[in-house]
Amino acid sequence: MSAPRDTPANDEWWRDAVIYQIYPRSFADGDDNGTGDLAGATQRLGHLADLGVDAVWLSPFYPSPMADGGYDVADHRDVDPRFGSLPDFDALVEAAHARGIRVYIDIVPNHTSSAHPWFQAALAAPKGSPERDRYVFRDGRGADGDSPPSNWASRFGGPAWSRTADGQWYLHLFHQDQPDLDWSSPAVRAEFEDILRFWCRRGVDGFRIDVAYAMAKDLDEPLRDVVMVPAHADEVAANPDHPFLDRPEVREIHREWRRVLDSFTPPRVAIGEIWLPTDRRVRYLGPDKLHQTFDFDFLLCPWDAAAYREVIDEAVRGATAAGSVPTWVLGNHDTVRPATRFALPPGTDPVAWLMSDGTEPPADPATGLRRARAAALLKLALPGSAYIYQGEELGLPEVADLPRDRLQDPVWERSGHSAKGRDGCRVPIPWEKSGPSLGFGRATGWLPQPEGWAELSVAAQTGDPGSTLEMYRTALRARRALTHDRALVWDPVLNTGHTLAFRRDDHLVIVNTGSAPIPLPRGEVVVASAELPGGDIPADTSVWLRTG
Numbered sequence: 001m002s003a004p005r006d007t008p009a010n011d012e013w014w015r016d017a018v019i020y021q022i023y024p025r026s027f028a029d030g031d032d033n034g035t036g037d038l039a040g041a042t043q044r045l046g047h048l049a050d051l052g053v054d055a056v057w058l059s060p061f062y063p064s065p066m067a068d069g070g071y072d073v074a075d076h077r078d079v080d081p082r083f084g085s086l087p088d089f090d091a092l093v094e095a096a097h098a099r100g101i102r103v104y105i106d107i108v109p110n111h112t113s114s115a116h117p118w119f120q121a122a123l124a125a126p127k128g129s130p131e132r133d134r135y136v137f138r139d140g141r142g143a144d145g146d147s148p149p150s151n152w153a154s155r156f157g158g159p160a161w162s163r164t165a166d167g168q169w170y171l172h173l174f175h176q177d178q179p180d181l182d183w184s185s186p187a188v189r190a191e192f193e194d195i196l197r198f199w200c201r202r203g204v205d206g207f208r209i210d211v212a213y214a215m216a217k218d219l220d221e222p223l224r225d226v227v228m229v230p231a232h233a234d235e236v237a238a239n240p241d242h243p244f245l246d247r248p249e250v251r252e253i254h255r256e257w258r259r260v261l262d263s264f265t266p267p268r269v270a271i272g273e274i275w276l277p278t279d280r281r282v283r284y285l286g287p288d289k290l291h292q293t294f295d296f297d298f299l300l301c302p303w304d305a306a307a308y309r310e311v312i313d314e315a316v317r318g319a320t321a322a323g324s325v326p327t328w329v330l331g332n333h334d335t336v337r338p339a340t341r342f343a344l345p346p347g348t349d350p351v352a353w354l355m356s357d358g359t360e361p362p363a364d365p366a367t368g369l370r371r372a373r374a375a376a377l378l379k380l381a382l383p384g385s386a387y388i389y390q391g392e393e394l395g396l397p398e399v400a401d402l403p404r405d406r407l408q409d410p411v412w413e414r415s416g417h418s419a420k421g422r423d424g425c426r427v428p429i430p431w432e433k434s435g436p437s438l439g440f441g442r443a444t445g446w447l448p449q450p451e452g453w454a455e456l457s458v459a460a461q462t463g464d465p466g467s468t469l470e471m472y473r474t475a476l477r478a479r480r481a482l483t484h485d486r487a488l489v490w491d492p493v494l495n496t497g498h499t500l501a502f503r504r505d506d507h508l509v510i511v512n513t514g515s516a517p518i519p520l521p522r523g524e525v526v527v528a529s530a531e532l533p534g535g536d537i538p539a540d541t542s543v544w545l546r547t548g
Contacts, residue, residue: 029441052476212272343368358400
């Protein structure tokens with residue numbers, strides 16, 4: 001495979017990179033069957049080159065029954081026919097590299113699909129067999145073993161254990177068709193090291209590690225129950241020695257992986273999905289561990305200057321101490337889109353709001369889009385790397401009113417129809433102003449696009465200086481001038497109250513999170529998230545100034 005063209009021979013290119021997440025099923029449909037695929041993604045690489053990104057991250061495209069949108073992998077070394085073939089993947093990598101765009105892929109190491117040959121062999125094998133040692137099988141509690149081995153809960157609702165025909169139970173921290181692997185098994189560890197090598201040899205430049213803090217588990221008998229808490233984010237705090245989250249053994253796995261990634265020239269990159277506080281998350285970083293972890297505190301931060309200051313300072317301090325850089329993100333395939341999240345009143349429960357089809361409480365789309373645009377300029381101005389989830393550059397909102405009979409996220413069924421899940425941020429992208437799926441393909445997409453998305457399409461926004469797309473393009477061009485100096489210096493005068501202000505190189509970045517306009521300092525406006533009438537920065541607006 002070729003290396004990316006027109007990029008410096010710099011092993012640390014990722015420290016300043018902008019990475020664009022492609023959810024293949026919803027990005028572009030190359031064979032016109034209603035489902036996005038690798039060929040479609042290859043056809044749309046011109047959009048990403050025009051946008052100015054440095055890399056793409058592909059969510060899973062592996063063979064899968066799609067019980068969890070492809071995160072239930074049946075074969076880690078192939079492509080699901082829905083998405084194409086290995087030659088299609090190779091063509092995408094080759095085309096991306098020719099445009100100077102690197103390629104990340106998802107690695108899903110916590111579990112496999114129940115259709116994986118390993119798990120099928122485990123079900124067919126007797127209790128205590130080597131085949132079962134690759135997964136977490138246990139006898140149940142009670143005289144007849146008819147109670148689960150522990151109180152561990154699935155992230156998709158219900159217990160994390162399902163019973164097999166011979167009476168044993170297997171662990172699945174997610175869907176029942178996603179059995180957890182036992183990472184104390186040498187066979188599992190060797191298998192995934194070989195999987196990493198397989199994709200590195202095909203030209204992959206980096207890996208996003210799914211649930212990177214949940215692979216290792218304390219499986220000593222008897223299994224320990226956990227203290228149950230309402231919010232998943234609080235679970236580790238409530239269980240300081242958690243039996244299956246944030247265990248020190250998982251970092252040993254990452255060290256083994258780092259040795260594999262460093263054995264290639266150039267070295268490959270790894271970023272972990274780790275939903276933990278900064279002080280715990282940075283322990284996964286280092287020259288012998290992961291290169292980066294997502295800074296989800298930034299994604300969850302309310303629209304408030306003081307809150308952003310705290311989150312940014314903590315992220316920069318933690319990543320720097322670990323020898324890394326922050327990784328800024330506003331959204332992904334699992335979260336409500338920022339244009340909608342910022343449109344909701346503070347304290348809104350997104351699950352309940354989605355269950356109301358987005359009516360209770362009412363959203364304020366205009367405010368949401370203004371704040372999402374301003375937050376995007378803040379994200380892109382910060383030192384470190386930045387991720388863009390497909391459609392953010394178009395200002396797409398969450399589709400809250402998807403018909404219930406069209407929902408495919410397993411959360412819907414596993415929750416007993418009390419949570420709609422994540423399909424609202426996975427609706428196919430609008431490319432054109434007309435057609436059965438607005439240019440996504442020539443067939444209707446697997447999820448329906450709402451009315452009004454034609455005006456949010458790439459075609460409609462291209463050339464419009466006030467559009468979100470053109471704002472992103474301008475910002476990404478301007479961002480390259482900021483990467484020469486990775487330091488962030490808070491402005492001692494402007495950075496106060498509802499105003500966030502910092503300097504990088506000869507640029508001054510100002511974000512107004514308040515409700516009243518603030519004076520615009522002297523300087524050349526490089527990019528702004530909204531018009532600047534009367535020499536002021538309006539509410540919910542970001543601006544980059546070149547001050548010389």
